Amino acid sequence: MKPRSIILILLIVLLPLILLAGASLRLASSEKEALQKRFRELMEDRLRDINGGIRRNFENIEREMQQLTAIDEFDVSQLRQLIRIQPRVLQLFVISEKGQLLYPDPTQILNSTERNFLLNTAKMFTGQDLRDAVLQQENRSEQNGMLAEPSISRTQDKLQDKQAPLRAPGGLFNAAQGWFVWYWDRGLNLIYWQRRSSGQIVGVALERGRWIADLIAELPDTAVAPNSSGKGNGSVSQQLNPNSFETRFRLTNSSAETIYQWGPFNVSDGVEPFCEIPVAAPLHSWRLQCFVPEEQLNLTGRSAMTGLLAGLIAVALALLAMAWVLYRDYASGMREAAQQVSFVNQVSHELKTPLTNIRLYAELLETDLASMSPEDADRPMGRLNVILSEGQRLSRLIGNVLTFARQKRQSLQPHRQLLVPDELIKQIVDRFRPALDSLAIRIDLELDAKVAMPIDPDFLEQILGNLISNVEKYAASGKLMRVRSSQAEGVLTLSVEDAGPGIPISKWDEVFRPFSRLSQSVSYAAGTGIGLSIARGLAREHGGDITICQNECDIGCRFRVTMQ
Amino acid sequence: MKALTWIQTAFLLCGVVFARIGEASDQVKLDVTPVRGILKEGEKQTTWIRVGVEGFKLESSKQRPPVNLAIVLDKSGSMKGEKIQQAIRGAIDALSLLGPNDIVSVITYDSTVNVLVPATKMTDIETVTKAIRSITADGNTALFAGVSKGAAEIRKFLDKERVNRVILLSDGIANVGPSSPGELGALGATLLKENISVSSLGLGLGYNEDLMVQLAAKSGGNHQFIEQATELADVFRKEFDDVLSVVAQEVDIQITIPPGIRPVRVLGNEADINGQQVVTRLAQIYSRQNKHIVIEVEVPATENGSKLQLANVSVDYTNMKTNQRDRLSGNTEVKFSMSTAEVEKSLNGKVLADVVALVSSEQSKIATSFLDAGDLTRCRQALKENGDFLERNVALYPSDSRLLELSRANKIQQVQLDGVKSNSDPAANVYRKGQRALSYGVDQQLEPKPGAKP
Structure with missing residues (x-):
């Protein structure tokens, strides 16, 4: 197989394959993106479900605390007892x-819990910090469309200065209850409050360790996987089922520390969550996160990729098969053609020998007839001339065929002899003279190449013969053939002009291709269509070329030959 | 019809009254005693009152109250190998002590928590032991979450008539979720309000003893320091024995101090001092256990010959034998005299020993907090002062072996810290764990555990 055909076949196979692969890769990646998006939505839904559980948990706590703080009248020991028993x-x-802190009363003797509480929350009841916190809380509540309103009244007064009542700007306290977040002990603390009909505010600070523990108790645990080997390789819908692979859910606090996590997937440090959402009120600053193994994300797109790959391989195989079939047809066609050409060559060789003999004996006969009386020899002489000219024609044809074959085999080399071109040209033209005369074509010779030069006479004969033969065959209607020759710096230039129908410019290249004819019609002049091709090939072998030029008078055409 | 009901009710009432008298041995005993019955007249002074309760004897295991246990096991990576194997063996072995009326749940934790066996009656012991055997160790230490889930399992069958307890085993530092001693202690305190105690078993030298002790102390559970994994089976069994011998629960002690006398502090248990009122709760009293708290009071200068009421004590508790809420009360008074000899003679040696043990325990905690802060000089000094204090009191009351024991332990501690240069020194760690366990033992008035101290 030739390298060119290998490249061709590869191109035929690879080009569409590459295009197809590119297109389907894009399709697959968008598919993968869509899958991942769906997957993300799914996981976010799960997070929202979990968040719903957390919200319900806090709603329960809120109800409980609402009951607990439904206190209008109290004595301190009763409150202390309540604190002692409520987990x-x-x-x-x-x-x-009026905004005065009635309990725990800083002016009375406090127990250690009360004292610690007041120390931790002093600013909450007194300072500017509270104001900021309240405003923050307000903003947050508005953003989340919650009813939670700022709770405890604010004032610039110090805790110790009991006489100055806490001031509560009325406008802010339309709400009756709410959550409040306050930071102490390096953590977030939750405070629930409600305003009683008397205007008194009763609040409760929740034990942080406890509500976190309760929250954890509400959240799922990590169930031990019954069989960890059965993961992956399912259908896409199975892969999208969050239960079919390992995940990790995580609850983190405002400082992004893990409070609780569950799910069998082990997350290494510093890995970003696949998706996350803020936790329900009042834990806005906490987050629920979801982690998914990297492979899982790739897996969601993998089946599409496998399908794509299979498709591409199938297409590639089909293309290869097609290319192979095409190549086989083409190769057998080529073989056939080669066989035909070689057959024609052999036949031509075989024909050449008897034809040479025929021409030899015809020429001998011509000499014999010359010695006879003119009246006796007149008629046979005429017939003999026909035999001779037809024999020459046949020789040229066979010569063309053989030259063509040699050209194809690239085994044609000029055998130069030192000759005067004009003499050769005259001989050749003379050989055509009877045929041209019979067609009433006038021959003009303007020869100017009288210096001997190294030249292959066979090449020149074949080139010029083919050109003259073309005039005879195709341009007889012009009734004129002009042959010119010139020499300059060792380059012989010939030109053969006719006054025939000419060749359209668009076909100028085409006429030099083998077997090309200007018309395929049967009635068109006879010929093999290889003459010009051979002539140009020979001229190029001889260091020159053949070109067509526009005739000076715009009729017919002119072939210009150079040789050196 | 109506008359008949009345008569029936009357009989029933009589029955109850008689039954009460008949069950006197099934009552917790209360004892309120000052260190000295006679105080020096005319000077403001500090004295101590011991409030002791004593559990009655549980006759046999058939009588014991049912228990509701959550076993929370650390299966983090550090538990790999023998530790987890011993823990599994110990837990399974101890479970055989339970009966079909008991409830158990098993929770394991590493980086996450797994409720291995949700709260279930001990009718199918096979399933439970099989589940425990399947435990393998790996990962981090989500201790807080483990306890949270354990408590949640207990809460499923929370019942006043049961002994509710989480048994937590850990060998490491909590590193997932809340992990400060304060947070764990706070959680423990809220669990106590629900009548759930957490016993913490600390294995090896790597665990955070402060955290484990706080959790146990604030919830009224036991804390044990286990040096070798091989002790685990014994420790589990001992813990189960304790749980199975509870005779009273939710023991609320209220002490009213008459005006003029100032309650300063309470030793031996977490307590609130609300003015003249002292309230505290003991999670439980075990069979025949002596349990006491000590109240330090400031007595004003009083003239010779007069008497002063020191404290009125009332105790409410759930009697686990009768499942009733019982109430006890008692009070104590002191006399004032100008005779030093009389004052010395009125010393109650037993009470003094209890008081000294608790006071020295507080003192040794202070020493350890100096060590934690890296101040070795003041740590040694505090230890020394504590040693002197103990020695003085041993001289005052030489017949009490406990004070001698504490004095010796103090000397060992001083030796342990010899040559220690920083608080991260392994020897410091051994000391710290030993001290916490010892203090815990003193505070909880546990029998000293042989072999717990090096």
């Missing part, structure tokens, strides 16, 4: 209608 409660507090 969730860290500390209760009561603020009077």
Whole structure:
């Protein structure tokens, strides 16, 4: 197989394959993106479900605390008792209608819990910090469309200065209850409060360790996988089922520390979550995160990729098969043609020998007839001339065929002899003279190449013969053939002009291709269509070329030959 | 019809009254005693009152109250190998002590928590032991979450008539989720309010003893320091024995101090001092256990010959034998005298020993907090002062072996810290764990555990 055909076949196979692969890769990657998006939505839905559980948990706590703080009248020991028995409660507090802290009362003797509480929350009841916190809380509530309103009244007064009542700007306290977040002990603390009909505010600070523990108790645990080997390789819908592979869910606090996590997937440090959402009120600053193995994400797109790959391979195989079939047809065609050409060559060789003999004996006969009386020899002489000219024609044809074959085999080399071109040209033209005369074509010779030069006479004969033969065959209607020759710096230039129908410019290249004819019609002049091709090939072998030029008078055509 | 009901009710009432008298041996005993019955007249002074309760004897295991246990096992990577194997063996072995009326759940934790056996009656022991045997160790230590889930399992069958307890085993530092001693202690305190105690078993030298002790102390559970994994089976069994011998629960002690006398601090248990009122809760009293707290009070200068009421004590508790809420009360008074000899003579040696043990325990905690802060000089000094304090009191009351024991332990501690240059020194760690366990033992008035101290 030739390298060119290998490249051709590869191109035939690879080009469409590459295009197809590119297109389907894009399709697959968008498919993968869509899958991942769906997957992300799915996981976010799960997070929202979990978040719903957390919200319900806090709603329950809120209800419980609402009951607990439904206190209108109290004595301190009663509140202390309540704190002692209520598991969730860290500390209760009561603020009077006028904004005065009634319990825990900083002017009275406090127990250690009350004291610690006041130390931790002093600013909450007194300072500027509270104002900021309240405003923050307001903003947050508005953003989340919650009812939670700022809770405890604010004031610039110090805790110790009990006489100055806490001031509560009325406009802010339309709400009756809400959550409040306050930071102490390096952590977030939750405070629930409600305003009683008397205007008194009763609040409760929840024990942080406890509500976190309760939250954890509400969240799922990590179930031990019954069989960890059965993961992956399912259908896409199976892969999208979050239960069919390992995940890790995580609850993180405002400082992004893990509070609780579950799910068998082990996350290495510093890995970003696949998706996350903020936790339900009042834990806005906490986040619920979901982690998914990297392979899982790739897996969601993998089946599409496998399909794509299979498709590409199938297409490639089909293309290869097609290319192979085409190549086989083409190769057998080529073989056939080669066989035919070689057959024609052999036949031509075989024909050449008897034809040479025929021409030899015809020429001998011509000499014999010359010695006879003119009246006796006249008629046979005429017939003999026909035999001779037809024999020459046949020789040329066979010569053309053989030359063509040699050209194809690239075994043609000029055998130069030192000769005068004009003499050769005259001989050749003379050989055509009877045929041209019979067609009434006038021959003009303007020869100017009288210096001997190294030249292959066979080449020149064949080139010029083919050109003259073309005039005879195709341009007889012009009734004129002009042959010119010139020499300059060792280059012989010949030109053969006719006054025939000419060749359209668009066909100028085409006429030099083998077997090309200007018309395929049967009635068109006879010829093999290889003459010009051979002539140009020979001229090029001889260091020159053949070109067509526009005739000076715009009729017919002119072939210009150079040789050196 | 109506008359008949009345008569029936009357009989029933009589029955109850008689039954109460008949069951006197099934009552917790209360004892309120000052260190000295006679105080020096005319000077403001500090004295101590011991409030002791004593559990009655549980006759046999048939009588014991049912228990509701959550076993929370650390299966983090550090537990790999013998530790987890011993823990599994110990837990399974101890479970054989339970009966079909008991409830158990098993929770394991590493980086996450797994409720291995949700709260279930001990009717199918095979399933439970099989599950425990399947445990393998790996990962981090989500201790807080483990306890949270354990408590949640307990809560499924939370019942006043049961002994509710989480048994936590850990050998490491909590590193997932809340992990400060304060947070764990706070959680423990809220669990106590629900009548759930957490016993913490600390294995090896790597665990955070402060955290484990706080969790146990604040919830009224036991804390044990286990040096070798091979001790685990014994420790589990001992813990189960304790749980199975509870005779009273939710023991609320309220002490009213008359005006004029100032309650300063309470030793031996977490307590609230609300003015003249002292309230505290003991999670439980075990069979025949002596349990006491000590109240330090400031007595004003009082003239010779007068009497002063020191404290009125009332105790409410759930009697686990009768499942009733019982109430006890007691009070104590002191006399004032100008005779030093009389004052010395009125010393109650037993009470003094209890008081000294608790006071020295507080003192040794202070020493350890100096060590934690890296101040070895003041740590040694505090230890020394504590040693002197103990020696003085041993001289005062030489017949009490416990004070001698504490004095010796103090000397060992001083030796342990010899040559220690930083608080991260392994020897410091051994000391710290030993001290916490010892203090815990003193505070909880446990029998000293042989072999717990090096």
